[in-house]
Amino acid sequence: MTVTAFIVVATSAVLALIALAVPAAKRVGVPLPVVVSVAGLTVGCLPLIFQIDTPTRFLDAYDAWIVEQIALDSQALLLLFLPPLLFEMALAVNVRRLMDDALIVLLMAVVAVVLATGLIGLSVWAFSSFSLVLCLLLGAAISTTDPSAVVSTFKEIGAPRRLLVILEGESLLNDAAAIALFTVLVALAGAEAAVSPGGVVLAFLYDVVMGAAAGIAAAWTVSRLYPLLGGSPVAETSMTVALAYGAYLLADVGLGASGVVAAVCAGLTTTVSGQVRMGPGNWRNVATVWSQIGFWANTLVLLIAAALAPALLITLHWSHALLLVAAFAGAFLARAAILFGLLPGFSLLGLAQPMTGGQKTLAWWGGVRGAVTLLLAFSLAEVTALPEADRTAVAGVACGFVFLTLLVNAASLSWLTRRLGLDRLSAGDLALREKVVAGTLEEIRQHVHELAAERAIDPQAAEDMRDVYEGQLRRTLEETQGVDIPFHKRLELGLTILCTQESQHFQDAFEAGAVGAAETRRLRTTAERIGDAARTGGRKGYQRAVDAAARVPRPLIAAALLQRAVGIDRPLRQQLGLRLTVLLETENALRDLERFVPNPLAQMIGEDAAANLGQLLAERRQMVRAQIRAIGEQYPVFTERLETLLLLRAAARRERAQYDQLHNAGVIGAELHGWLVRDLEARRRQLRRALPDLDPGLSPRALLDDVALLDPLDGDQKDRLVGYLTPRLVFPGDPPVRPDRPGRAGRQARSLCILASGVAERRDDHATVWLHPGDVVGTRALLGLADPVPAQVVAVSFCRVLLLTRRALRKLDRQEPEIAARLRAAARKQAFAKPAEAPDRGVGTPALVRSD
Template identity: 35%
Template sequence: MDGQFEIAAIAVHHNDMETPLITGAFALLLITISLLQPLARRLGLAPSVLLATVGTMIGILAIYLRYTAETNAFNAIADVFINPPLDSEMILYIFLPILLFQTALTLEVRRIVEDIAPILLMAVVAVFVATAFIGFALYPLATLFSLTDITLIACLLLGSIVATTDPVAVVAIFRDIGAPARLGRIVEGESLLNDAAAIVIFVILLHMLAGHETMTVGEAAIAFCRSFAGGIIVGALLGRIAVSLLPIMRDIPLAQVTLSLALPYGTYVLSDQFVDVSAVVAVVCAGTVFNLYGPARIQPASWQFLHAVWEQISFWAASLIFLLSAILIPRFVEGFTPVDILLLFVVIVAALAARAVVIFGLLPVLSVFRMGQAVNDRYKTVILWGGMRGAVTLTLALSVSEHAMLSDEVSVFVTKLATGFVLFTLLVYGTSLKPLIRLLGLDKLNARDEALRTQFLALALSDVRHELETAARNYHIAPRVTDDVLKDYESRAEAAAAETNKLEELKDWDRVRIGLIALADREQQLVLEHFHEKTISGRSVSRFLALTGRTGDLTRSDGRSGYNQAARQPLKFGLGFRLAQTLQRRLRIARPLAIRLADRFEFLLVYRILADELVDFNNKRIRPLLGDRVADILQDTLAIRQDETLAAIDALRLQYPDYADALEGQFLRKAGVRLEETAYDEAKEQMLIGTELHRDLLRDVERTRKACHTRPKLDLGLKTRELVSAHPLFADLTRKQQKAIRRMMRPQFATPGEKLIRKGDRGDAAYFIASGAVEVRAPSHNIRLGRGDVFGEIALMTGGRRSADVVALGYCQLLNLRAQDFKALLAENEDLRNHVAMLTKRRQLMNLDDGETEMEDPVFPIFTEIRTSNQTGEELSPETILAEPDAGETETEILTFDEADAQNDPSLMEKLSAADTVTATPEEPSQLEKDKDSHAEEGEEVQEVAKSDAGSADAEPEKGGAEGTQPHSKGFEASAADASTPNQGKSEPTEEATATSEPEETRKPKTKTRETA
């Protein structure tokens, strides 16, 4: 028992001794990393190259100190470096999630999309090609040299390990010499997904080699796709959850950073240990989602702080993993033989050949099929030579050496060749890449950027000179000193001004594109500024950031047309809005539609403000830089956007004026709160107020901010009771009748430009306009209908098809009445039935007056009760009859007669008996008609016709005359497309008028308008 306690005490003492040594070794590594950064800059080398070199030297030194016979003083610290307390799994779990997440967090995701095709090709296809090239190149040599344990799977495993690329060294070189940004994006995007694909292949091959499972090629492909796709789903889901939690920590940046740090580790562990999908893909996807949606959830200052912290964490992780991996290099390459050197040469050639096949063979295919932007040969050359390997390759090789199920021959084979290949790429590619870029001229600005540089430099130096001159006067600096300083700026400004003609050498479209890109980038900054000032809600800022990103992308690819396309896109109604409309129409759930409409209100208001600010930016900043001609073109482009946005706002304001006022007032109050907060902050910085007073004032500001950040609720006004009682057609009905109508009606909300009726469709409903306006688009003319009008009813009564389109001109509140309910409503309400009959007859008269004597699908109302009263011989009031001839004819005979006509003219009674359809209109209009007619206003085009026929309208109609007009004919407007409305009336055309009318083919479409209350 005592012996057990003694052993335990020794172990504890040993651990106590290890902890200080490990901590001291860690401190030495951090000091080494910090000192190597300025050295790398001075030597003009990538930091990764120096880290690998110094790490290898540390490993060699540790082995010497541990096994030398001269001294034992450094054995303990040497053991820490020879056998570090981290295995391959710990290295991957500690460092890899951080590196992957930080890379995804800093990528310009929307710009990456421009080159997504070449990136995916280099990241996924290139991994398979490299694995196959290296594996099949090594296997014959392994057989030749009698390496019995080295199977094809082992060779392919090595290929998957060295297929991973390390962008750290390459991107550092690119930034150091000012290489094109696109080149860096392609390499970073390739490496990000390249690691994911290579590690998935590595895991599958390792399981097969260790004997855990056997797979066919098809099964391996399915496993790869499942792991890859599963990683995308898990990463996207966890990323969205993390983003949704950010607003909870709105004003606590430290908590937000902590959450962001937990995300990659949690995603990696969950994916790898529990869901069994690619942990690398999941972390990359989570970082991408966090990058896309994070800025809209936290303040810009907090987002910058988060980025700064992540940059520091990533720097530590990348440097440490490189250094730790390099320290193990001496152990890996121990016992290198001539055979190993030959195999390493084969790996180098095969990897280079595989990369060349993909870059020069497959990339051009993408351009041929227009699947991505073309990559020029200079870029291809740099990408080919920039395929350096690094820490991930060494870590995967270490995991193979530690695998218990693999033979020593396989472990040594993989670790030797992988380590040798990493050293070759770092020492050869890393040291020669910068001279290659300079040789190809990729470190120089292109003609466009060079021209912009000289123009901007001339303007900036001139402004600086004036500012310095003012400062010298204010600070009472001696004139001779001032002159000496200003001379330098004057000479530089003159030299830059002498080269500004380069900008004029650019084509106009190129300069316009430069200006539009500047507008798109500036708009993104303005969005973030408004978000920082809290005048834009987090709900809106994500949409604006996505919009500005898309605007920049389309402008870069399509120029001005792309900018206009992106600027108009948000004015359209998207899928979410249409879905909300469907919920309101089908299920009468109006809240989602109200929220969408309120979002649109808020978006359009800010969109207009941003356009106004861009106009100011164009005049103050772009005009001096690019000239008046380009600035005027940009001004016109912005003016179009302003007009279209204002039209969209006015359409909403017309329907909901009170809500528009409330929303604008809320925006102004938000701006006032921000100004108040800024004033208090400035007073504290200037020591005018103390800390306690400042905090007290800010508490008041927060209370005010909370009150004004609650968006007012939007009432769509779609309550059936109110719509029915306010509609002119139903206003005079009894409460009981209105209640019965309400049960039949379904409120419907229409948006500007929405097609409510399509020509050729079967009629299934009639529409009563409660507010707003629609336009009936017939083949020969257009008709506008407004509040109180009805459309769509005729096809219900005839069973015919719609004969024209009906489109909403603005936001409309409609009452939708289905076919069977419509017929029941007319049967129960005589006044309404007679009124609709009158509207229908008038529409037909107008169509005839427009020359539409022939119709493909003539539409007439059917009232069987009127026809029955005729057949039973009941006395008829003076009325107008529309008689439909036989089905084979297309003409309509219009008769006007009174009681005497009906009693004394047998021929007239024969016509009535032979008619298929007879419509009667009472002599005296009902109160319902009077209310409808009261909405017609003077000044309409059709009013002139009504005035010209006033005499005949008052005269007694001739007996049996087909050319008479009804005595009570008032203003009306309707459509051959199944629409009826009270408007200025027209008499039917006389024979002379018909004879002199224009031929069908020369007739032009007409538009009739009416203002509605």
Template identity: 30%
Template sequence: MKRLLILLTIFALSLNLGFAIQKEHVKNDSLSHKSLTEVVHETNIASDNKSQEEVTEGSHEGHGLNLAPFLFIILSLFIGTATRHLLSKGLLPYTIMLLIIGLVLGLLTRFDVLQSVGLGIIGQAVHWAGNIDPHLILYLFLPTLIFEAAYALHIHTFKKSLVNAVILAVPGIMVAIVITAFALLLIKSMGIGLNEWTILLAFLFGAIISATDPVAVVAILKEVGASKRLSTITESESMLNDGTAIVLFMTIFGLITGEAGGNAFVEFLKVSLGGVLVGAVIGWGILSWLKKVFNDALIEITVVIGAAYLSFYIAESVLHVSGVIAVVTLGISMAGPGKTKVSPEVTHFLHEFWELAAFIANTLIFIIVGVVIAQQVNYTLSDLKVLLLVYITIHIARLGTIYVFYPLMRRIGYGIAFKDSIVLWWGGLRGAVALALALIVAIDSRIPFEPRNQLLSLTAGIVILTSLINATTVRWLIDKLGLSKIGDIKAGLMMQSLQQIRLSGEKEIEKLKENRYMSGADWDKVSSFLIDANAVEEKPQHFNLEEAIAETRKRLLQKEKESYWRQFSMGMLSSEGVNLLSDQIDALLDFGGKIPLSERQDIENIWTTPKTIAKLQNLPLVGRIWKRKFLNRLALSYDCARAFVVAQEENQKSLSSLIIGFSLGIAESSKETELLSALEDELNENRITGQTFLRNLREKYPDVCQSIETLLASRSLLNQQEEMLERLKKQGRLEPDEVERIQAYIHASMKQLIDTSLKENTELKVAAALRNTPGLNNLTRDAQQFLISKGQLKIYPEGSVIAKQDSEPDGIFIIINGTVNYYKSDTLTGVKEISDVFGAYEWLLSLKLRFSYVAETPVTLIKINTSTIKLLTSKFPEANRLLKLCASADIAMELLKQSEKYSELSTRKLRTLIRNAQLFELNEGEKHRFSGTACILVKGQAITEEQDTLFTAPAILEECNLRSKGDALALILP
């Protein structure tokens, strides 16, 4: 009810605003590419129609506010809802019944019947609708209807049907316009009518009458269960050819009035592509905004509503391009990538809102169309003859269009079946857009009165005839063509489901009989409400194993897709992941279940991280950007593989309930077992493939997987807490305001998780590695954070060369995860592990790398380059000595592993030994005595006084008196 009141208020305010604008029309300067708004505003409204001021005068004179629009909206909504409620099982489609009611209301007002019976206030409201400004129809209703249709599209089906829809909507509509125009000129030459029509006016009528409105046909197609592909191409063509028709109308209208400028073809392209650009830019902005909003229905829905009208307004009034195409582009962007940008909790509400908005818009617009036709159109006998010929002509034109392009269309995308093309031909209804364009012509005094009046009459007549003839017979046509017939397998599944429902109901009756409050019920009467298991209209005739497998595969794929979206709604699958996996399911469904569930070539492309990204992330300057892409790609791979395994496990549990079998009496149990076994093997193969991939990924990138699993576990915990909160609310243990406060805290945590990047989780691993790195572990917290923020995080696949011997180190490398082999002239010298450092010793002594370093396993490391080290030491002076200690530890670890005395110690013990060592900086001639331990000469030269032996760094010295020869650096082990 709240949504209804909001929409009612919006429409009322918009209509009154439009009426106020209508009275203040100002003629704009002529432009070479005139927008639809300009075409409307430059017409002479007062010339041949009753002024809207007549409606304002009357009983409400002096109030200053015309309430006729408001009253008309209220009446229309009640008429619409009453029609839907009372005549829901009528033979005529809902919108066609509204059109007839509008015609009746218009006639009653035209002949002052309402005034004579004391309903003058209603007559004024209807009279207002009959003289409504056509641009108000376009601006108020088109954005809602077009956006809702685009937003409701199934994007995968739309993509594969797009080329065929464009063929019908662009070259197809041009063919239809040419055929229609020459047919009208033929009628003129035969002397039947249209004596004052010119060739341009004939082409203008062709453009007007080409705008289709198949809302009734689409509703019937969905109701009878016809192919989704047929309803998609029908609706897609309608949206696109509305835009094409309006653009062509603007171009031809400008030629007639002498205001067109430039090349018509160039203008057509500019207006069309400009509309696409406007819709795309606004769509990008809105998606960026929605991405930052979490679970706020008011913001998300309001933003989308505003975007639909803003795109139409900017396109038409500001940039003078196609508003229809702009809204279509926006709607498609919202139905595609935008579907996951809206919060999962808001998505259903958003769809419901737009369905309600479209219902109200269709209710108002079809009643208005009927009223306008009844009040403004006049027919003579000659006009009716021409109308009949034109009605035949538009069908010939549409037939010619489909015939010309059918050979091409049947080979593109899904193709188009012959039977579908018949429905497409007959279902080309005309509606409000065509009538609004005709009204624009009818109120323009620059065109002679007789032709423009005839154009309006013909358009109105075609709208009525296609609505009363085509719309009412299309269901019969669909049935005759067999497009609503379901196969034996679907009928079998339906019968099986009905049987299950009945069995469940019978069990429930037995339970109810034991209920002390119901035990005295008339159980025969109660049992009469059990569903009839034989209620299926089409009974299965035979059981075909291949068809059964194909149908069951389709059901399993649909269930798998539902699993992905459920995981997304729970925050357990990313938006990119659910889009990729859903697209893959849609691609498999295109095969109709004919290929095994385990044949998924695309799934490996989704999981596999391109090697190019892994290499690019180590480049200077742009490496940080590619590193982010690499981490995100790893996260996406894990995300998709985990969701895939979950979906396969869910399908395995529910497989037996989807099998058509012996219970239906149409198959032997052996066939059912064969079917179950075949599909179970396919699902099991999928599950094993996914689990194997996840295991390998964990082994290669444990830190990344740990970060992802931490995020998943955190979100799962928050989901559980929200469910618990809901249970406490139902138990009455919390007040509503208390629930809102707690829920706000949980949602804030969820939003924080969504915004948490993988880098932030990886930084925890970097910090842990620094704490275990000798020297760097003693850095202050601020200094460590500085290193983390400035250091370059790099990830190397197994076998990658990290650095080559004799190359410049340009900094220090710290291993975060994995193991690295280092080679001397292709000879394996040693292995470095987590928290080990390399390149530090060469940095300290300004040497070239002494070894080549190769990733033995996938390796994650952080590189602190020379420029970062300079910044670090300037900002944190104590870091200079600690970096020297880190470099000393680098060479010390290498020497100790090669020493007989220390080689038996584990890496952990060696690291502990080095961490407790002391660093001494010795000047020329300075002496130092150490006993009971060893000394690592890191830099310079030193002489042992006992043997008078000269040692050059790097070297290990046992217990002795040490005298420096020049400046030296020594690490004394404990």
């Protein structure tokens, strides 16, 4: 047998073994990592028991030597399996939900790793003759809950979603932190000169920070390459594989930092930004491929590491059992200190969401170790700076600790979950399950009846089939009627369903090419935040989150500040367009949700709760429509063009769906379908490039002619006045200018605000005065007069204003005294003029009232 044939046979055998482990784990009723680790131990023990040398038995001497040379050591296993394993786990993490529990994750990851390393190291050091550095290396090796064991285990036992998110984040980050700390301690063990504690801390921080920076930078760079790949799913998937290994090598080899941290951060960054820059619909293909890669990496690394472990386990003596107990006690004591000690304190301070006692108990017992710890144990056995006997014994203790947690903790997690009641459906989920089953059975009964009529089945046989389904239907309906769910619970359940539907609507729109990447990211983030608020706070939480989403986004505020500071308006144009697109697509989603409420949502949560939610959606859509009008009144042409463009995109989306349906039904062939799709995609590309450009309309000269205060100035004077005015876009709810202090005789004003467009209101103790384009704020203060009642001016809609600041006024007095004099004269005339009767502006429209 040649070397190539031997490698192919060995690979096929290993893949067949891990494939058979999946049904075996389900049949035995234990998590998959337990079965894989037992299989690996068995494979590793066979050569020791029967004295079998597999390579030399099937190969000649030269080929056997080649196989021995390419045999995987600990470093090769880390490089081969860790990048794809961690990258795949990071792709599956909901980063936004992870950020909600970021403090808990950091506590259980970074802080717990450091604490566990210290406690384990000191515990083992107290009962052994090993050096403190070696004991700390043992602590770092076994302080990490291995992602290949923990996450897959908790997914299989159906742990609560929030607990699963926390454990996913913990497994990702503490694995990276433990390996970084282990690397620093290995360097410390081999250092000839004394190393200060500060140097150790700095080395650890360098590994983590530079590794994170390398991963984020690599993922950001690759995300800019996705649009260049022509929307090919296979090309984009291949690029993500290159990214996983490239980020690891960039940090590890190029920067001497933590490659594990780089791989994790690259995966998280791809989850946040990369997926929305891929071709529409390609993310699902990438996720599917990476799910398979993750399964291979997860099981293969554990199988191979477990097969190599017996060589270390046989070096242990019975006296080492005390060290194993000490390591186990130190590890789980550190985990308990975090979960039951630090975490409740942070929850009381409002810095972290609380966890129930059952969740904390399950998370504590779920500190399962696996392949990563085994690989670190093999690395520990290869640290030549330490005595060989000591490092081999400590590596054996680490291997024993791994299998103890797998065979005891992991194997009992399912039982503990049931004992704690964490596998039970909530009352809302139970009611939803029964109603869904009842509705499904009713549909099946009708379908059987129709099929029997169409196929002329014997009436008695049809009646027997109908009796079967009607019996099941009656039993299900009886169970449904026995579940009494309070109104507020049904309302919360409905809100959760609606928020999920909303988020899926945005994702489907993106995959169909109807919405861009930036809009999708903001829309889905908002929908998920509203959904989380609804799950925790019910209707009130939903409304609070909706109100928060209605506020002006921070990027838009930052763009407006940038325009004010340096006059750059391109970011402001982009953010205004993005804001309007988000609002229009939100309105479309709410319209679809309103149609979803009567059927089927009403069947799940009841007519009364559905009617309540329908009213809530209608109110929210009215609010969104008002926000759209607020922008549309300022930029009507842009708004109309953008609405038309989105309608054309929606039409193209429907057209593509129709072509696909005809092709799948066999009505049109592949050639015609391909021609139609290519023609459609060409038109869709034009639609994506046809996004209209928005002019913020902040040119001061164009706004001056509509201001009555400036009528005494001629055209040339207005042209010269432009250089002293500052244009500004003001958002609803914000003051266009800071409130002036009461003026004094001889004292100049702080600023003069001219409302060029939009609507604002002037609030004081007696009344609220509405301001319209052409109104001026600050004329009395401009003249050095005290305002009778200090007031505050707030924008009601988007407003464009012109500011004459205090400094600009002084400059105007010096350089253009004639313009300043005319401006003051006009201000004096307006300040002391009697208010004219307000013209009739229609019902519901505020009258034009002079501001001061």
